Amino acid sequence: MSVLKQTSNRPSANQHVYDQPFFKNLIRRSLNYLSAGYPVHYTGPSGIGKTTLAIHVAKQRNKPVTLISGNKDLTNDDLIGAYKGYSRKKLNDNFVRTVQKIEENVTEDWVSGHLYEAVKHGHTLVYDEFTRSSPETNNLFLSVLEEKILPLYGSKSKDSHIRVHPDFRIVFTSNPAEYIGVYDTQDALMDRMISIPLHAMSLEAEVAVVMERTKIRQKKAEAIVRFVREVKQSMDGKEDFLSLRASIMIADIAEKTSVRVDGRNEAFQNLCLDMTYFSVLSVTKDEEKARKIILDHCKKV
Ligand SMILES: Nc1ncnc2c1ncn2[C@@H]1O[C@H](COP(=O)(O)OP(=O)(O)OP(=O)(O)O)[C@@H](O)[C@H]1O
Incomplete structure (x- = not known):
């Protein structure tokens, strides 16, 4: 479980996505x-x-x-919380040297x-x-x-x-x-x-999110989002497969590792394959077909 406490209401980075x-x-x-x-x-x-x-x-x-x-x-x-752990208080009364009195108090702490x-x-x-x-x-x-x-x-x-x-x-x-x-x-x-x-976002909203999250330029973000959407569509537009996260990851890695967003670029083809192959395969169950679908759409970028 994670807890986030927020008291301020600064405009968030995703503000303009939500302005749509x-x-x-x-x-x-x-x-x-x-x-x-x-x-x-x-x-x-x-x-x-x-x-x-x-x-x-x-x-x-x-x-x-x-x-x-x-x-x-x-x-x-x-x-809710619980009493956990113990607090222990020990009083060692040695005022009279020959007499030793020890008082011990153990209490549980509320968390x-x-x-x-x-x-x-x-x-x-x-x-x-x-x-x-x-x-x-x-x-x-x-x-x-x-x-x-x-x-x-x-x-x-x-x-x-x-x-x-x-x-x-x-x-x-x-x-x-x-x-x-x-x-x-x-x-x-x-x-x-x-x-x-909630259903998948519009193309414009997805592009805005990808730009927001990766700082990639609009043209590249749009090309990547379109690629992922087209692959998804060729799988009958199954909603719970290849989410927005795939577009964010492709854009993020392309930016961070200077991969040119271009369907003719082999490094970009490999990136598209690595980010989507497993998901596509889980639907098609056919390795050759999965590769072909991804590469055909990637080469249009
Ligand atoms: N408005 C937005 N601005 C910036 N990034 C966004 C926005 N909406 C979604 N994202 C990003 O898209 C990705 C998926 O979003 P999120 O985790 O909110 O989806 P989810 O529907 O809750 O997914 P899950 O059901 O798997 O938890 C995340 O990386 C998130 O940061």
Whole structure:
């Protein structure tokens, strides 16, 4: 689990990607839902920008942002907190030389969980890939969303719960249920959030992201994005294969290692092959065909 705390709302590097009408509208709606008290949930295939968008939206609320990544090992102790470790106090009273009195005090120390802190102090929580955590762990969120309390189950705390701060909000993200390592989402939890399906970005938005992330020039970024999209299209446009990350990696490596972005350049062909071959092969299952598809599209660059 990772936690990110952010108090400032500096304009982020990806600001101009989100200035596009599609994102502007989506971000405005999301902020409205959050301010009305509803959690927002972005769902969609891997690598289309859900986490980046969720963090961007969360930052817009001008409250500290806490990021929790869902995983099967996430426990109530991680979320709520627990008494861990020991503090030991030893008093050696040797005032009278012949008499020795030793007093020992052992206490457990409370370590707050990330959800506890976020709920208590009114953070905006980004719960990334929440369906990778077990449904038992996610049950905690039912009480948080419905009763506005965080129950302190099994924490040995003398309090049974803490109240949710009125500013506390959650932005969830998830991959579709057919992904490996994803649990079925509980209807009760889904019922309490506003789920917005995200699909691949427009060409312009993808080019803007690639330029943002790699500082590559627009023409080269566009050529790379087009190449990846065309390969994807030749696989019936399967959404969850060859994400934006492939374009970012090709552009990044081409920039850092001075590979000329040109379909006739063998080094660029090899780069395109290395970045996409495994994904294409996983769909075609035919090595020759996979190579041909990639090289045919690469040579058009
Ligand atoms: N608006 C943006 N500005 C800059 N980079 C972006 C933007 N959106 C996405 N990216 C980059 O695209 C890549 C994929 O984005 P992200 O991790 O947010 O996708 P995701 O849908 O959450 O993926 P996953 O489901 O695999 O976690 C990352 O490298 C991210 O930094």
